[in-house]
Amino acid sequence: MVNRGQGIGLAVAAAILWGLATPAAAGEAQQQLYAxxxxxxxxxxxxxEFCNDSPKECGGGATQPRDIVMTPDTWRDLLKVNRWVNETIKPMTDKxxxxxxxxxxxxxxxxxxxxxxxxLKRKMLIDAGWPREALLVTVVRDKQGDGHxxxxxxxDKGEFILDNQNEDVVAWTQTGYRFMKRQSQSDPNVWVALDDNHPAVATASSR
Known part of the structure; x- marks a missing residue:
């Protein structure tokens, strides 16, 4: 069963996005906007194996890194895609x-x-015109140590996470996960380790 989060950190993320945070809070958040x-x-x-079976999803070769310019419209699009996929796809293990x-x-x-x-979230956003370079598949471990x-x-406002465990989109520091590795912005077939030393502040069960 998919466990949906309660939007921990959403208000903080929104405040940072739209400039509503206090100077002190914004300064603290600035230090951890990016992993x-x-x-x-x-x-x-x-x-x-996925790339061999679906080369169109992994092709394109090396490109220049690009970030999304966050606006109220792009924020709403992220929320919409995340929630639609979470509600539409039914959870089932590979086994x-x-x-x-x-x-x-x-x-x-x-x-x-x-x-x-x-x-699927990545594909939907790319098909809608979002740059692949800003949509990075990421491997984490939850507080139980399970892969996810x-x-x-x-x-341009930081890194945000779309997660099947949470209907909201939250800043990466608000997930409670330990970030292990992710795709390189410049090449989807190159993976880079993540130096994650931020404290876990929330959790969601993994599936």
């Missing part, structure tokens, strides 16, 4: 779905696990 990138690392299990431990795929039959939610996938949206 620190580490060295190039291995792609998560299942990514290479139940495909008979294997790990398989990345677009949930065309209406069922999927966390990475499948991510792939989310979509990082990199903006």
């Amino acid at each position: 620190s990138l580490g060295d190039i690392t291995r792609a998560p299990i299942g990514w290479v 139940e779905h495909w008979g294997v431990v790990e398989k990345w795929s677009l949930p065309t039959d209406g069922y999927g696990d966390c990475e499948d939610y991510v792939l 996938a989310v979509l990082t949206v990199k903006t």
Whole structure:
């Protein structure tokens, strides 16, 4: 069952976005708007096979990094896509779905696990004209230490997370997750480690 969050950090994120935060709060948030990138690392299990099966979703080669300019309209679009996918796709593990431990795929039959939610959200936004370079598949660990996938949206106001565990879009520091690795902005087939030393402030069960 998908556990939806209660929007922890949404008010803070909105305040930062629209300039409503106090100078002190904004200064503190500024320090953690973006995750620190580490060295190039291995792609998560299942990514290479997904790209072999769906080359259009992984192609394009190296490009210049691009961030989204966050506006009220783009914020609403992120909320809409995140909630629609979370409500439409039914949760099912890869073992139940495909008979294997790990398989990345677009949930065309209406069922999927966390990475499948991510792939569909990413595809919907790209198809709507959003730059691929700002939509980064990301691997995290929750507070129980379980692996989980989310979509990082990199903006001029910071990094925000689309997650099948939460109907709201929150700043990356407000998820309670430990960030492990994600796609490079300049190449979707290159993965970089994340230097995550922010404190966990919330949690959601993983599926």
